Amino acid sequence: MVKVLIITYYWPPAGGPGVQRWLKFVKYFRDFDIEPIVYVPENPTYPLEDTSLLSETPEGIEVLKQPIFEPYRFAQVFSKKETKTISKGIIAGAAKQSFMQRLLLYIRGNFFIPDARKFWVKPSVRYLEKYLSENKIDTIITTGPPHSVHLIGKELKQQTGLRWFADFRDPWTTIGYHDKLKLTKRSMQKHISMEKEVLSTADHIVVTSFTTQKEFKAITNTPVSVVTNGYDRESIPETILDTKFTLSHIGSLLSGRNPENLWKALYDLTKENEAFSEAFQLQLVGAVSDDVLSSIREAGLSDFLELKGYVPHIDAIKIQRSSQVLLLIEIDSKDTRCIIPGKLFEYMVSKRPIIALGPAGADVSKLIFDTNSGCFFEYHEYEKIKTQILEYFVQFQKGTLASHVIGVEKYSRRELTRSISGLLKEVIIRK
Template sequence: MVKILIITYYWPPAGGPGVQRWLKFVKYFRDFDIEPIVYVPENPTYPLEDTSLLSEIPEGIEVLKQPIFEPYRFAQVFSKNETKTISKGIIAGAAKQSFVQRLLLYIRGNFFIPDARKFWVKPSVTYLQKYLSENKINTIITTGPPHSMHLIGQELKQRTGVKWIADFRDPWTTIGYHDKLKLTKRSMQKHTSMEKAVLNTADHVVVTSFTTKKEFKEITDTPISVITNGYDKESIPETVLDTTFTISHIGSLLSGRNPKNLWKALYDLIEENKAFSSVFRLQLVGAVSDDVLSSIREAGLSDFLELKGYVPHTEAIQIQRSSQVLLLIEIDSKDTRCIIPGKLFEYMVSTRPIIAVGPKGADVSRLISETNSGTFFEYQEYEKIKAQILEYFVQFQKGTLASHVIGVGRYSRKELTRVMANTIKGIIDGE
């Protein structure tokens, strides 16, 4: 059994997508002769919590914990709501930002590089250097964001010579919200320099998308593997399809995830089709920015909108399987082409058709097409979006609405863990 150390900020009871990836790898690693040890903060500030995920941690897994200094706690003195909103990644457009939010974003972007968890780096390196030596562990994995986790890996690599895999769940300098952090030129250069150093120091880099791999290959010669997120076989009660024509989005809707042509298409169908208006419901599950809510209401959809807020992961899965159509929305920017949300794979196995809206050339478009799980649209494609919704509605009326996916087995969490385990063993063996 090969022992590895995983360094992560997000771990149950943290909720949201950030915790899922490595929780699932840990869940299945022992099936492939890998014994994971997990290192996490003792007193983190999680914007979301989901205690149901605690039950997925395998029995006997060693979880190391050390205290972390969290500046977000002090920022809450100024505005608890603003701080929590920013920590979730929900940032209003510049015109709607309050003075406090602009100030917090400037401080976050320029004084906490690469992020507000940077103060955990030094004490973690001191603690883990001793632990690795005493326990004869020579392979570590860091996962970010927060990308300060990679700085821990970089320092441990330089001090001890351990094998180090840097896992990027999201990109670093090209992530969608980076340009909203009000970075000075010097701060941006510091981010770029740190990113390059991490990529060139790691023994192997793992990314979740094809576009991120392409971008990183322009920075480093370090080997890069694409290992996407995936779906797990969930043990939940059998669900019954909604009798209404429910179109649901599960997850955060940031300010930039605001497809106004989609809202317009829905409103026009309501106006033009009485049968549609009598059964249509737009269901949003998770945090929704005020900008998006305003657009939806301005489009005339208030009477058809249902806001559920954050729900436990098991309930989110149930909602996915009971909805008629699932929405996947990404910011319309070249910087978000690489984003492949973990929920995409859960959407795929729900057998509910997906309507995805995002930027041209998005990796999501490729995956949806390859798996026959739905349809992808660019933001400006109003007529096509409207026609597809109407087509799904007609199928709903006939009782035939469903997706007919192909080739999704390779995205199961267990199969992805097999790939990750083989990658780890290859690095250990020097391949």
């Protein structure tokens, strides 16, 4: 049995997508002769919590915990609302940022490099170095963001000589929000230097998208593999479809995820088509920025809007399967072409058609096309968006609206665990 030490910041009861990737790998590792030991913070400040995920931790898994110093706790003294908003990643556009938000972003970007969890690095290295000297571990795994977790892996590899496997759920210096952190040239250079050092020191890099793989291969000679996010076969009772023509978005809608042409198309359809107006509902599940809410209301959609807020993951799955159409919205920037959110794969197996919006050349567009799970549009394609929504509405009226996906089995969490297990064993053999 191969033993691996997984170092992660996000772990149940943390909610949101960051926790699910390695929770699911841990869930299936034993099927592939891998015994995981998980190292997490003892007292983290999670922006979202989902206690339902606690039940998914496999029985008997060893979970190590050590305290973490969280600067966000002290920042809340000055502005609890702004601190919580930033920690969720909901950052308003520059013109709408308050003085306090601008100040907090500047401090976050330039005083906490690579991120606000940097103070967990040194105590974790001390604790884990002792643990590793007393226990036989075959490979160290780190998963970020927060990318400070990778610094723990780098130090442990250099001190112990163990193989180190670095997993990037998101890119580092090319992530979409980096330009909002008000980084000085010196701070940006420090990020670039840290990123290169991590990529060059690790024995294997895993990323979730093909664009990030290409970017990293231009920086390092370390092998870089793609293991996407995926879906689990949830045990959910049969779900009844909504009687309304619901378009649902699951997950956070950040300020940059604001496709005004989508809102305009929906409003125009309510004015041009009485049946559409009577049946339509826009359902947003998760945190939504004020910018996005303002755009939706200014577009004239207030009467059709239902805000659900954050819900437990199992409830999100139920909403996906009962909705008529699912929305996938990414920031319209070349920096987000690499983002393949985990919910995409859950969307695929919900059997509901997807309308996705994002930048040209997005990795998401290829996956949606290859699996026949919906349609992808760029933000400016007003007429195409409107036409597709109307086409789905006509199918809804006829009772024939559904998606007919193909080739999604390889994205099941168990099959993805098989893939990453194979990579881990290759890394160990190379030793």
